[in-house]
Amino acid sequence: xxxxxxxxxxxxxxxxxxxxxxxxxxxxxxxxxxxxxxxxxxxxxxxxxxxxxxxxxxxxxxxxxxxxxxxxxxxxxxxxxxxxxxxxxxxxxxxxxxxxxxxxxxxxxxxxxxxxxxxxxxxxxxxxxxxxxxxxxxxxxxxxxxxxxxxxxxxxxxxxxxxxxxxxxxxxxxxxxxxxxxxxx
Amino acid sequence: xxxxxxxxxxxxxxxxxxxxxxxxxxxxxxxxxxxxxxxxxxxxxxxxxxxxxxxxxxxxxxxxxxxxxxxxxxxxxxxxxxxxxxxxxxxxxxxxxxxxxxxxxxxxxxxxxxxxxxxxxxxxxxxxxxxxxxxxxxxxxxxxxxxxxxxxxxxxxxxxxxxxxxxxxxxxxxxxxxxxxxxxx
DNA sequence: GTCTATATTTGGATAGAC
DNA sequence: GTCTATCCAAATATAGAC
Numbered sequence: 001x002x003x004x005x006x007x008x009x010x011x012x013x014x015x016x017x018x019x020x021x022x023x024x025x026x027x028x029x030x031x032x033x034x035x036x037x038x039x040x041x042x043x044x045x046x047x048x049x050x051x052x053x054x055x056x057x058x059x060x061x062x063x064x065x066x067x068x069x070x071x072x073x074x075x076x077x078x079x080x081x082x083x084x085x086x087x088x089x090x091x092x093x094x095x096x097x098x099x100x101x102x103x104x105x106x107x108x109x110x111x112x113x114x115x116x117x118x119x120x121x122x123x124x125x126x127x128x129x130x131x132x133x134x135x136x137x138x139x140x141x142x143x144x145x146x147x148x149x150x151x152x153x154x155x156x157x158x159x160x161x162x163x164x165x166x167x168x169x170x171x172x173x174x175x176x177x178x179x180x181x182x183x184x185x
Numbered sequence: 186x187x188x189x190x191x192x193x194x195x196x197x198x199x200x201x202x203x204x205x206x207x208x209x210x211x212x213x214x215x216x217x218x219x220x221x222x223x224x225x226x227x228x229x230x231x232x233x234x235x236x237x238x239x240x241x242x243x244x245x246x247x248x249x250x251x252x253x254x255x256x257x258x259x260x261x262x263x264x265x266x267x268x269x270x271x272x273x274x275x276x277x278x279x280x281x282x283x284x285x286x287x288x289x290x291x292x293x294x295x296x297x298x299x300x301x302x303x304x305x306x307x308x309x310x311x312x313x314x315x316x317x318x319x320x321x322x323x324x325x326x327x328x329x330x331x332x333x334x335x336x337x338x339x340x341x342x343x344x345x346x347x348x349x350x351x352x353x354x355x356x357x358x359x360x361x362x363x364x365x366x367x368x369x370x
Numbered sequence: 371g372t373c374t375a376t377a378t379t380t381g382g383a384t385a386g387a388c
Numbered sequence: 389g390t391c392t393a394t395c396c397a398a399a400t401a402t403a404g405a406c
Binding site: 022023024025026027101102104105106108109110111120121124125150153154155156157158159161162164165166167171174175 | 207208209210211212286287289290291293294295296305306309310335338339340341342343344346347349350351352356359360
């Protein structure tokens with residue numbers, strides 16, 4: 001059946017996500033997660049009886065849902081370049097203009113459960129497919145569309161790493177600006 | 186004074202690096218590091234009295250040294266594009282064709298000591314400067330050279346993330362192939 | 371310089387009161 | 389559903405024998 005996710009649940013997922021994204025799976029301790037959410041550790045276990053792996057899984061599932069919204073303009077905008085630009089604007093929010101890392105990066109290091117890594121791989125493939133479809137709709141061949149989608153994901157993930165290392169979010173904003181041309185030209 | 190690093194030291198640093206790169210700073214436990222090096226934990230403390238932070242610092246210092254070699258062709262090759270190609274070949278070795286992560290990514294998550302993050306930032310700046318100088322030597326304006334160097338670092342780091350998430354090293358090889366054009370055209 | 375043994379703290383997880 | 393209290397394992401670190 002599945003009841004609708006309450007606002008509380010969404011808020012909790014967002015706060016858990018902030019810790020996992022900043023610290024990675026191994027680096028996110030139950031104490032960190034508990035503090036961020038504002039509940040005692042035991043209370044977190046009430047909501048996630050399977051512990052930290054379940055919290056991480058919930059975060060990734062929540063991201064999958066969010067990406068449904070973020071990627072939607074890619075498919076629905078008549079002007080593909082404008083759809084890409086809208087995706088970029090929505091990504092700027094999710095990634096806090098480049099200051100917040102991507103789960104695909106920080107939750108896939110060695111130490112994360114295989115199921116989490118698998119979930120991340122699926123999220124990446126969904127994202128690639130959506131960008132590839134958009135590029136194809138803009139006139140690219142199937143092969144070229146996949147090439148462009150991959151290049152876009154590489155630049156986005158790379159920009160987030162470089163922005164973190166240099167503590168300079170302009171790298172990310174620059175890359176977001178390149179996306180319409182990269183995918184739809 | 187400083188004696189020359191022994192072969193043993195280099196081997197130990199390489200084995201420590203493999204763990205830190207795969208698991209991140211927080212994810213690399215003393216047990217993991219001990220197992221990888223082939224010494225008991227107490228023996229690691231004999232070599233690194235300041236513990237895990239000192240091990241991570243040694244790894245980054247070792248990477249700085251390695252990067253001296255990797256980046257050298259950028260400055261010394263008369264043909265800049267060929268120098269970039271040679272850098273790319275050397276990077277393929279360090280990153281195991283894209284299957285081994287970059288310290289800049291995995292050792293800069295929240296949880297790593299600030300000194301480690303600072304060391305990573307310096308390494309990134311050194312790398313950027315070397316690529317920027319090469320691009321300038323190939324005829325780019327100062328500003329364009331910096332833009333190209335930044336784009337190169339973004340693509341390299343992004344390719345390593347995407348290669349890990351998709352478990353597909355071809356993304357990284359593709360990016361390495363693009364570097365000569367990106368930096369020297 | 372490496373080891374075994376141990377101390378101490380933190381992390382993940384559970385029991386049971388409210 | 390949240391809390392305090394607690395358990396157990398793992399993580400960091402040290403002491404001291406060899």
